[in-house]
């Protein structure tokens with residue numbers, strides 16, 4: 401459903417952040433980008449989000465060229481990025497204000513229920529904990545019912561406990577939603593990548609290019625403690641390692 | 648399958664939303680500590696004036712100042728002066744504030760406008776505003792127009808700077824959220840820029856209002872036959888310090904009241920702010 405062909409990105413300063421990225425995502429697939437800091441993962445995600453233009457190559461969504469933010473593409477940033485002047489409910493509604501009021505209300509209520517924040521619907525962002533704020537951000541993205549969801553280190557600022565809860569929660573949502581959304585996720589956390597993804601794409605830095613694509617064939621739901629999981633973790637770490645040596 | 652979220656909710660330490668809707672518990676009444684020193688000083692002043700330690704032709708007792716205000720109120724003169732001065736400030740504030748808002752919004756939002764307009768305005772800002780007085784009087788005469796324009800000049804710059812810097816400092820990350828949801832043009836301004844700029848805007852408005860009060864004094868001292876500033880000069884000419892002090896007192900009260908009005912409005916609109924001030928109050 402998403403096709404990246406020969407994506408390259410050179411910033412105004414001359415820095416080449418990405419070179420020749422080719423990646424194809426099937427509908428309903430979960431793909432994770434991993435790689436050293438600064439290798440261009442966020443830049444790639446921002447290009448798919450339509451927030452940044454690629455210098456070369458193109459992005460196709462369902463065969464259509466994608467050059468600007470698209471209604472079928474949702475984004476969850478590393479920070480919650482909530483509007484501090486809006487209540488939780490209005491933040492969640494932020495992206496669907498064009499819909500009829502009744503539709504807005506029912507969708508918002510359903511999504512808030514999903515992320516367990518119904519009781520906080522009228523709270524302001526400053527009254528939320530970090531994990532709750534990020535759940536509001538997830539709700540804001542989900543309420544628009546995106547076919548493709550982009551997540552840039554969505555849980556990296558959270559404590560390990562909240563983090564695993566939200567990872568499982570995201571998987572639940574992914575599994576329950578029809579048609580199944582496609583997820584493209586950036587993370588530094590190898591376990592997170594393995595719990596969530598069908599494929600892990602390992603990027604090399606300077607300029608960012610794809611080093612390896614690992615297809616994770618572990619059955620779901622995945623248990624972090626089982627030996628196969630740990631074996632996979634070692635393989636991904638090794639793939640990241642070769643990069644460090646390669647630089 | 649919702650148990651994950653539910654268990655998270657249980658661990659969250661904040662009270663549910665009802666609590667945030669409920670009216671805040673009334674703040675306990677606190678002894679107004681700030682009133683102690685002024686009251687002591689006033690008392691000392693009154694006593695010293697009564698025993699004749701202060702020359703009455705230079706510093707009359709506070710009660711005498713109040714009595715002067717009382718007389719002015721009874722003859723109706725007071726309301727006339729108050730009304731005239733308040734009207735001038737309101738007009739000048741409206742004019743300067745509106746212009747500052749529009750130009751500040753333009754230069755803040757459009758880089759081209761900033762490059763075109765801002766150098767000129769910053770240059771004009773460096774002229775001490777009172778230096779305009781002779782020119783304004785020459786151009787517009789000594790009557791209302793020159794006064795209102797002078798006040799407007801004073802109000803303009805703080806408002807202009809507040810709006811411009813407010814817009815420029817809007818968090819790029821929030822603007823990006825707007826863009827992700829395909830907001831642009833007016834919708835982006837209304838739903839992201841406007842609310843995000845409000846705090847800086849109110850600071851600008853308050854500063855502008857302060858300068859407005861300063862400039863109305865200047866304008867009325869230059870020449871007027873009505874207004875609190877006229878009372879100042881009148882008191883000086885006729886050697887009545889109680890009239891001067893009465894006028895100063897009225898200026899202070901009016902300035903304080905209008906500022907409180909603006910602050911109150913700001914508080915109401917900016918309740919969402921996550922600042923030391925909002926959380927402490």
Ligand SMILES: Nc1ncnc2c1ncn2[C@@H]1O[C@H](COP(=O)(O)OP(=O)(O)OP(=O)(O)O)[C@@H](O)[C@H]1O
Nearest residue numbers: 411412413415417436437438439440441442443444
């Ligand atoms: N707007 C920009 N202008 C110029 N250079 C940029 C810009 N944004 C990113 N870069 C550069 O592009 C490179 C890739 O940045 P990017 O943010 O995509 O890395 P990343 O892989 O997401 O890193 P991290 O894991 O630390 O988030 C970096 O070297 C960065 O300095």
Ligand SMILES: [Mg+2]
Nearest residue numbers: 441442443552
């Ligand atoms: Mg990044």
